[in-house]
Amino acid sequence: MSKRILPLALPLVVALAVLVLVPALLQASGSGYLFRVSITAMIFAILAASLNFITGVAGLLSLGHAAFYGIGAYAAALLATQHGVPFLLTIPLAGVAAAIGGVLVALPTMRLVSIYFAVATLGMGEIIHGTLLNWVDFTRGPMGIPAIPSFKVFGLDLSGNLGSYLVVAVVMLASLWVLHRLTHSYYGNALRALREDDQCADSMGIDVVRLKGEVFAIACFFAGVAGALWAHTTGYISPNDFRFGESILVLAMIVVGGLGSLPGAVIGAVLLIVLPEALRPVGDVRMIVVGCVMFFSILLLPKGLFGEVSALNLVRSSFGGGWKAGTARQSIGWR
Amino acid sequence: MMAALLEIENLTRRFGGLLAVDRVSGRVEQGELVGLIGPNGAGKTTLFNLISGFTPPSEGTVRFGGETISGLKPWRVARRGLGRTFQNLRIFPNMTVFDNVSVGAIGAVGHSPWRSLFRGGRGESDAKAVSERTWAALERVGLAGQGHELAANLSYGKRKYLEIARALALGPRLLILDEPAAGLNDSETADLASFIRGLHAEGMTVLLVEHDMTLVMGICQRVMVLASGRKIADGTPEHIRRDPAVLEAYLGGDEEDAA
Amino acid sequence: MFDAFFVQQLVNGFSVGLVYALIAIGFTLIFGVLNVVNFAHGEVYMVGAYAGVVLITALAPPLVAVVLFVMAVGAVAGFGLERLAFKPFRRFQDEASLKSKAMREATLLSSLAVSIIVREVVEKVFGGAMRPVPFESQLTDPVQIGELSFSTGQFVIFGAAVAMFAGLQFLLYRTRIGLSIRAVANNPLGAKYVGIDTDRTIIATFVVGSVMGAVAGILVALYYGSVFPTMGFAPGVKAFVAMVMGGLSSIPGAVICAIFLGLAEAVATEFLAQGWSEMIAYGFLLLTLIFFPTGLFGGARDRV
Numbered sequence: 001m002s003k004r005i006l007p008l009a010l011p012l013v014v015a016l017a018v019l020v021l022v023p024a025l026l027q028a029s030g031s032g033y034l035f036r037v038s039i040t041a042m043i044f045a046i047l048a049a050s051l052n053f054i055t056g057v058a059g060l061l062s063l064g065h066a067a068f069y070g071i072g073a074y075a076a077a078l079l080a081t082q083h084g085v086p087f088l089l090t091i092p093l094a095g096v097a098a099a100i101g102g103v104l105v106a107l108p109t110m111r112l113v114s115i116y117f118a119v120a121t122l123g124m125g126e127i128i129h130g131t132l133l134n135w136v137d138f139t140r141g142p143m144g145i146p147a148i149p150s151f152k153v154f155g156l157d158l159s160g161n162l163g164s165y166l167v168v169a170v171v172m173l174a175s176l177w178v179l180h181r182l183t184h185s186y187y188g189n190a191l192r193a194l195r196e197d198d199q200c201a202d203s204m205g206i207d208v209v210r211l212k213g214e215v216f217a218i219a220c221f222f223a224g225v226a227g228a229l230w231a232h233t234t235g236y237i238s239p240n241d242f243r244f245g246e247s248i249l250v251l252a253m254i255v256v257g258g259l260g261s262l263p264g265a266v267i268g269a270v271l272l273i274v275l276p277e278a279l280r281p282v283g284d285v286r287m288i289v290v291g292c293v294m295f296f297s298i299l300l301l302p303k304g305l306f307g308e309v310s311a312l313n314l315v316r317s318s319f320g321g322g323w324k325a326g327t328a329r330q331s332i333g334w335r
Numbered sequence: 336m337m338a339a340l341l342e343i344e345n346l347t348r349r350f351g352g353l354l355a356v357d358r359v360s361g362r363v364e365q366g367e368l369v370g371l372i373g374p375n376g377a378g379k380t381t382l383f384n385l386i387s388g389f390t391p392p393s394e395g396t397v398r399f400g401g402e403t404i405s406g407l408k409p410w411r412v413a414r415r416g417l418g419r420t421f422q423n424l425r426i427f428p429n430m431t432v433f434d435n436v437s438v439g440a441i442g443a444v445g446h447s448p449w450r451s452l453f454r455g456g457r458g459e460s461d462a463k464a465v466s467e468r469t470w471a472a473l474e475r476v477g478l479a480g481q482g483h484e485l486a487a488n489l490s491y492g493k494r495k496y497l498e499i500a501r502a503l504a505l506g507p508r509l510l511i512l513d514e515p516a517a518g519l520n521d522s523e524t525a526d527l528a529s530f531i532r533g534l535h536a537e538g539m540t541v542l543l544v545e546h547d548m549t550l551v552m553g554i555c556q557r558v559m560v561l562a563s564g565r566k567i568a569d570g571t572p573e574h575i576r577r578d579p580a581v582l583e584a585y586l587g588g589d590e591e592d593a594a
Numbered sequence: 595m596f597d598a599f600f601v602q603q604l605v606n607g608f609s610v611g612l613v614y615a616l617i618a619i620g621f622t623l624i625f626g627v628l629n630v631v632n633f634a635h636g637e638v639y640m641v642g643a644y645a646g647v648v649l650i651t652a653l654a655p656p657l658v659a660v661v662l663f664v665m666a667v668g669a670v671a672g673f674g675l676e677r678l679a680f681k682p683f684r685r686f687q688d689e690a691s692l693k694s695k696a697m698r699e700a701t702l703l704s705s706l707a708v709s710i711i712v713r714e715v716v717e718k719v720f721g722g723a724m725r726p727v728p729f730e731s732q733l734t735d736p737v738q739i740g741e742l743s744f745s746t747g748q749f750v751i752f753g754a755a756v757a758m759f760a761g762l763q764f765l766l767y768r769t770r771i772g773l774s775i776r777a778v779a780n781n782p783l784g785a786k787y788v789g790i791d792t793d794r795t796i797i798a799t800f801v802v803g804s805v806m807g808a809v810a811g812i813l814v815a816l817y818y819g820s821v822f823p824t825m826g827f828a829p830g831v832k833a834f835v836a837m838v839m840g841g842l843s844s845i846p847g848a849v850i851c852a853i854f855l856g857l858a859e860a861v862a863t864e865f866l867a868q869g870w871s872e873m874i875a876y877g878f879l880l881l882t883l884i885f886f887p888t889g890l891f892g893g894a895r896d897r898v
Contacts, residue, residue, distance in 0.1 A: 186440075186441050187447070188451075192430055192434070193430070200421065200425040203389070203409045203413055204413055204439045204441075204502075204505060205439070206441065206446065214448055218448060312431075332431065332482040333437065333465070334462060
């Protein structure tokens with residue numbers, strides 16, 4: 001029996017911790033500030049996990065991820081403030097808007113490799129940021145969009161600290177679950193092959209072009225979802241929230257967590273949101289912390305805090321992802 | 336007579352003014368073990384790239400199983416059943432041995448993000464098919480015990496078998512091996528020779544592209560010789576050994592290659 | 595026939611283009627040799643500007659002394675940058691690693707991290723706001739020629755650009771160190787085997803490139819009359835765009851494209867609002883990458 005229970009134990013523990021233990025502790029502390037930090041960390045966990053899908057798993061270095069986050073946030077904010085669309089719809093629609101943006105970016109830049117692709121995404125990111133800033137009629141430009149409604153549905157008010165926390169937590173768990181299934185499966189193997197050697201993957205029957213398009217669409221969808229959560233929980237967005245620095249922050253999260261590692265991305269996100277907050281007494285040192293953490297992790301910890309190999313092994317053994325065969329003692333394949 | 340498994344006709348490729356492959360024709364029948372040899376710069380690699388879809392031909396056609404495949408993308412060619420290895424080992428170093436080989440199986444079974452989301456249904460049958468193909472290929476090359484190791488940690492000789500297993504997982508109708516003996520010592524080459532013979536005995540059609548004659552002359556039923564982009568000979572190893580044009584090409588060119 | 599205002603715009607655009615060119619030269623030099631993107635180049639430019647302004651504020655020395663001081667600061671910055679962000683990722687013994695994807699991406703990220711740290715530290719020390727250059731030192735005296743008005747800064751920048759371009763050509767093609775730089779750019783392993791100290795050559799490249807970036811920084815600061823911590827980002831990206839458009843490793847190509855970018859932005863302000871014209875460069879970047887992956891002058895693959 002234990003064999004059947006064990007694979008589900010760890011995911012259950014994670015879900016219980018996020019949905020029960022942490023909110024209970026936060027509620028007990030009664031601190032709105034701690035709620036705010038936790039919500040931000042969860043939103044960035046989605047962002048980091050989605051960037052990890054592009055950059056860590058599929059190996060396409062993107063320097064413009066904040067732009068898709070921004071598209072999602074603006075889509076949700078405009079739908080909610082101007083058309084009164086409820087959040088249950090704005091969140092997926094924001095994802096779809098960002099995914100469309102992602103595919104439009106991916107299509108023309110697909111054949112660029114390595115740093116050229118990275119620079120192209122930087123350019124795309126700046127153009128999207130510039131559009132948010134300058135298309136005043138549509139986005140209100142630098143004034144931003146105020147008074148974005150919080151989570152309310154069917155007369156149920158989830159706009160308080162606990163309500164917002166739970167909505168974000170549920171969306172985060174769902175997003176991470178989808179990315180987990182895509183990363184820790186044979187589909188993930190196809191993506192990793194694309195990262196390691198795309199020509200070689202091509203001659204093994206992997207449709208590289210389709211795969212790159214899918215990766216961008218899926219990852220940008222979740223970046224858009226994160227943007228919608230940000231818009232609804234802060235109530236006010238402006239183009240400044242989606243600048244180059246934000247892309248780098250998310251990149252630093254996945255670098256420190258371990259490129260290609262989904263749990264690493266989450267750990268990196270929590271670390272880089274919580275650490276600057278903890279250092280707040282010293283002053284606003286967020287970007288210095290980000291720079292230093294990124295620099296030292298590239299230098300001293302190139303595999304990250306929770307490297308890909310350990311992450312894949314953990315998932316294979318504890319998340320029921322593995323597949324045993326023949327004489328092999330360990331789980332080696334994917335299910 | 337049945338159509339040959341692989342049939343190339345007047346295949347030509349120019350790079351600028353250079354004729355890398357010049358009106359080459361040839362065929363590989365179902366179940367054959369054929370060698371393709373030639374001195375350095377003879378156009379072997381270009382010919383290989385033309386067949387596998389990396390380079391579009393300037394002229395001529397490639398037919399595989401009776402259908403024209405020239406102009407198709409490499410992944411489409413692979414899915415029709417053409418498995419290959421690479422001249423300079425191209426494994427996926429940061430993936431496990433099992434995951435490396437699974438890529439060939441994924442290529443054959445297909446990859447869909449939607450299906451991989453759920454356990455059960457077609458997602459499950461896909462995953463099962465990939466796992467089984469991968470496992471069979473690993474067992475065939477004798478790497479089943481090392482499935483969980485990182486490919487980068489394998490010895491050079493074993494990486495060669497890893498590449499072959501990856502191509503086998505695709506379930507190919509034709510296996511093209513690109514200089515598999517390069518970098519192996521004599522006893523390793525002998526092992527490889529008996530391994531390839533074994534594959535052939537099981538019914539696999541193999542095209543062996545080699546720079547060195549020893550392996551090819553030892554195991555192939557038929558040998559094609561390429562020199563300066565042209566096919567200069569095609570026949571049994573005995574016939575090739577006595578062919579004056581072949582001797583000329585090898586002795587006139589790089590003497591070390593005359594085995 | 596010519597609208598004087600329009601010609602005036604072109605003149606100003608030309609000056610802006612020269613600024614991009616000054617930065618692009620160093621950028622391209624480093625890219626040509628190591629094949630890596632030095633993301634911190636814009637920060638060297640910013641550090642050069644701050645160093646100069648600090649010296650001017652403290653001592654008010656003549657321009658020549660300021661430039662010499664900034665050159666020294668740039669040299670130190672280039673040296674430190676190479677040791678800190680690039681050297682740890684270079685393993686010459688391994689032939690594949692030098693221009694490998696992993697090395698390029700690691701150094702891109704490490705130089706990006708260094709650039710963030712430097713920018714933030716400068717912001718903490720000097721504040722995030724614009725810092726004016728003492729008025730007497732500014733190169734903003736008007737010079738009227740016919741209907742067009744120039745400023746002294748434009749002439750200084752023009753002179754500096756010509757001097758740097760010529761000096762670099764001299765250095766690359768007439769000196770031993772230039773020969774080493776070209777050799778390493780062409781074939782780092784080959785250069786190593788014929789006895790060139792590749793490590794030292796790479797340091798020299800960073801020092802030369804960073805000296806140029808730093809001097810560009812102070813001249814621009816004197817021309818515009820102010821410095822601020824993020825001043826390196828936009829010109830840095832635009833210099834990068836010029837490098838990509840110019841064919842990645844061609845210095846003349848990068849200079850021509852930098853001037854073209856400056857002119858294009860000036861013309862764009864005629865038709866577009868300020869914010870949109872800022873995005874012209876990114877548009878060119880994407881069009882170039884998508885349609886001319888080897889640059890507009892891609893035919894001539896001059897390595898340095």
